[in-house]
Each structure stands twice: as C-alpha cells, then as structure tokens.
Amino acid sequence: MRYTRLRLAISLAAILSSLSALPAHAQKIIKYAHFHPARMDQSMHASAVTFKEHVEKATSGSIKVEIYPAGQLGSAQQIMEGLRLGTVELGVVHEGGVSGVYRPFNIFGMPYMFQSHAHAYAVLDGPFGKELGEDLKKKTGIRLMAYADNGVRHFTNSKRVIRTPDDMKGLKIRVQPSPVFIELVKALGASPTAIDWGETPAALAQGTADGQENSVTTIMSASLYQHQKYATLDGHIYGFFGYLINDRFYKSLTNEERLAVDAGVEKAKVVHRDMTRSLDLSAKKVLSEKGMQVTELTPAEVDQFRNATQPPVRKYLETSVSKEWTDKILSAIEAAKK
Structure with a gap:
C-alpha cells in the first residue's frame, strides 16, 4: 500500500512538473528587418528600438521583437518576398523595393510632386x-501600417x-534599377547607370x-x-519607407x-519622420561640413x-505602370495644396 502511494506521489509530481514547464501562452516573435546600421543616430534603427520597447512592454512579453538591421535578412526584394510568405513578420522597405512586388508604387517616382514634408x-x-x-494588401497579403x-x-x-x-548633360548618374529613375535622368540629358545599392560606393570611388x-x-x-564633391539640393523625389507587416500574422494577434x-x-x-526631416531641413549645413560644395536652387530653377522631367516620366507611368494610380496621386497632390 505504502509502495502504491509512493508511486502515485512520484507520478503526480512528474505531471505537475511537466505542466509548470509549459508556457501559459506561446510567445509570438516579430522579426523586424531594416537596412540602416544598428546605431541610434540612424532613423530606421532608432525607430525600430522604439517599436520594440513599446510592443514588448505593452504586451507584457507575449510578443518578442527581434531587430535585424543593416540588411541582415537580405535585400529589399528578399524582405518583400519574406513578408509575402510570412518568414519575415515586419519590414521597413523603401518605395522602390515595394514596387518590385506591387507595381503601382512606381508612381512615387514622379519627380517634383511635393512642395514640402x-x-x-x-x-x-x-x-x-x-x-x-x-490595394497592396489585397494584391500581396502585405499590410501597409505607415509611411x-x-x-x-x-x-x-x-x-x-x-x-x-x-x-547634367554628359554625366553618368547612378540610379536604382528602376525604369522610372532611368527615365528621369535621361530627361535631363545625363546617362543613367543602373547599379545595385551595395555596389554604389565602389562605383562612385572608381568613377564607374x-x-x-x-x-x-x-x-x-x-x-x-567621400567620393562626391558637389551636391545640388533640387529635391526631385520625396522618398519614403513603408512599414509593412504580413497580414496573416497581424490577424493572428489578439486585439x-x-x-x-x-x-x-x-x-x-x-x-x-522627425529624425529624417531634421536632416533634410539642415541638408546644406550637414553636407557642407563634410566638405561638399552645396548648391541650393531657386523655385524658378x-x-x-x-518641366524637363515630369512629362516623360508621367507618360511612362501612365503607359507602363498605371494610368489610374498616376491620375489618383496627381489629384491627391492638387487637393492637398488647398
């Protein structure tokens, strides 16, 4: 009898021990990918740390955020594919990278659209x-959280x-491998050279x-x-990053x-936004301090x-990307001026 009670006590203790070892709720992981160095003076990383600190605290640790800076999880194209498949939960990707899986984002290559931030x-x-x-979410399964x-x-x-x-005539200008940017540079009489970002510093250093x-x-x-002496603050494109999350993962979260x-x-x-805008507004000072000769243009310039670039780029966007979305963004731009 004593032996039977002992065996029962041991069995019960083992069961209780195994149950206590199981988490009450499985922790969810957000792999957060971005492309800037892991430094707090870099806007993408400072914002990633801000996100991580808030989410982990607000969920009492039910979500863990793992930050992968400096392209550790791959190129923009690879991150976009990971977001579609769900192997990357959250990525901060520039508009050129998004357009690789969702062509309407090419419309943001229309030059000189915005008057200010x-x-x-x-x-x-x-x-x-x-x-x-x-529309991006409907076509790709990727939810755009913010710009x-x-x-x-x-x-x-x-x-x-x-x-x-x-x-600009006769200059060889590196552009991202995008037809929109190629059209823009061609319209100015320069020679566009499509070079992947990772090869750009070497191309400038070597004179390619x-x-x-x-x-x-x-x-x-x-x-x-280090390889560029002259800067012209013409502001031809307002560039942005999309904060993107796999929609299936997002829907799997509790309210x-x-x-x-x-x-x-x-x-x-x-x-x-605040960090990047601050740099934009102090562009002349920042670049001059690095030894560059900075030229600011007047509104007439x-x-x-x-006038040289918008007509050919608009024609390309309307015929090769989407007339509907080109018209919509130009209408929104006019409406926002009022």
Missing part, C-alpha cells in the same frame, strides 16, 4: 495613401556644380558613375560624400496585441527641372 504627409496619411495600402520618410532626394556628382538641366541621387540620410549613412503593434508603429513613424 507637410504636403507629402497630407497625401500619404490621407485617403489616397490608405486606398493604395488597401515614414526616406528623405528628399538630391543629385550629387564629382565633376561640377549643377544648377540647370543643361549642367560620376554621380548619384539620394537623400541626405543615405548620403551620410553610406559616407557617399490587445494588435493595438500594441499599431501604437508601436505610430511611435516608430514619428521618430523616423526647380521649375526648369520639373
């Missing part, structure tokens, strides 16, 4: 931006001061390309000023977890660039 925010945060996000700044894009080069479209176009944030983070993720993205967006 506030003008861009009014379009992106308004009905147009929401409608585009819904954040990738900086206003400017031209730099190693040869001469650029003040008019004629000054005379110049490039990017935001101050990117110029600084990649130290492109409380979704609220935490929504709020975390909003906090991250604010940090991201910007109009020369706009």
